[in-house]
Amino acid sequence: MDYIMFCDHCGMPKPIVEHIMREYFWIAHQVYCSNCEKPNQIPKYLQELALEMHKQHYGKNE
Numbered sequence: 001m002d003y004i005m006f007c008d009h010c011g012m013p014k015p016i017v018e019h020i021m022r023e024y025f026w027i028a029h030q031v032y033c034s035n036c037e038k039p040n041q042i043p044k045y046l047q048e049l050a051l052e053m054h055k056q057h058y059g060k061n062e
């Protein structure tokens, strides 16, 4: 399943594929728009979701 973020600056939708969520979003704070190349803050709920995906994929070690 892919996720969509909309650019705060130009409104361009950006599809986020699952492996990008899992590998990148849980540690990243912003993502660059592919249209206007400005940084967008990654919403907290997406970061939390990404962290859950990462934990499920690699196993919990807490």
Ligand SMILES: [Zn+2]
Pocket: 007, 008, 009, 010, 011, 012, 033, 034, 035, 036, 037, 038
């Ligand atoms: Zn943009």
